[in-house]
Amino acid sequence: MVASSLHRHFGRCPLLLLLLLAAVAAPMAVLTPSMSMAATSKIGRTWPIAETDALSEIEGRAAHVPDMQSAFGPRENWSAMKAATLGIAQADRARTVVPFYTLDTDIRLPDGKLLYARGYSFNPLAYVSLPQRLIVVHPRDLAWALRTARPADFILLAAGGPGDADAITLGERHGRALFLLEERVKARLGLTVAPVIVAQAGQKLVLTEVDRRKTDRRAVR
Template sequence: MALARRRTSRAGGHGPVSAAFARVSAVAITVALAVLPQVPAAAKDLGVRGETWAIAEPDLLQVLEARLLELERSGAMAAIEDEARARVRARLETPEPVAGIAPATELRSRLVDPSVVLDRDVRLPDGTLLAAAGTRLNPLDHTPFSRDLLFIDGRRDREVTWALDRPGPATIVLLAGRPLELARRHGRPIFFDQGGRLTARFGLAATPVEVRREGARLRVTEVPIPDDGAGP
């Protein structure tokens, strides 16, 4: 009977031995948790191995400031500024000619529809829809076109004379030549088709050309000028 009770205690795990073991384990865990935070860190300074040098790279801004000051003192800065102004002035005085333009050889006329189809919605700043994508708009319905456009090659005196002698209000636009010089010489504004945007818009391939409004469209007319042997 005593043997049976002893076996039952070992098998059930609730006897005096198990309880004592549980108390010992709890005490061991508590002691371990109390001791661990007091263990010093293992990291240490390993010292320096090999030779070392101080960082001697100069500050980039200081280098630039010193260089600019040197250029200013030597007069080189003024020369650089003068050269930059001269380049800009040269581009304004003699812009790059629009490519692919030749003198007109015959009288030709055609109508151009300036309408555009919107590829996106157009809205006012407050979000109000002004025109939806896919809408076809004709600028002539909203913008007056009261002055003819005269496209010429400013390097050809005959074309310049033709444009200046045209009756009625007109705007002269060069596709080549020196617009500022001609404006000073003739005392009237003369423009240049920078980048050939208007040339591409109207499909121009020759000069001189007259563009005038005709209802809701624009009439583009190439006008040949006879070569009288005087001037280029």
């Protein structure tokens, strides 16, 4: 959760800055003509603004990941950095999953009227669409995932080996938001091996498992 929160934060920083720039640019466009008038018609005393520019301060803080090792110890020991384990795909295979969800509590309207009872099951894909795919890999296959992923896709890292860098380090190194594969996501999608690409097809999810040995051989040819 720590890793995913950090990467969500930095992944959204450019959007946040664009919104701030837009908010600043609009009033500036309106004020520009009057500023030339103000240069020749001052009323009363004026002083220079001493406060730090807010946008510059935000950019400066967003450019650095907070150092939490002093408080929480080495990253490799953080429980929040423990990803779910997956086997290695031994063959190219595609299968489908319908992600039914079952309510664990009653859903009631504000007046108390029962809308959906506990135990009611439904398919969320009947109501929403997922434009992005999930690319789930071990850290050793991250280069392949970066080549395969589209800009909007999410890359999820399964547990790697002792020598693999953590998700934060890898994300900083490659300049892309990376997320940890959580146990609940693994169970929800029925994931067993990686690499696997998860994409929506109608009201189902298609899980395409990729044998990396074959892709490596094709690349050599």
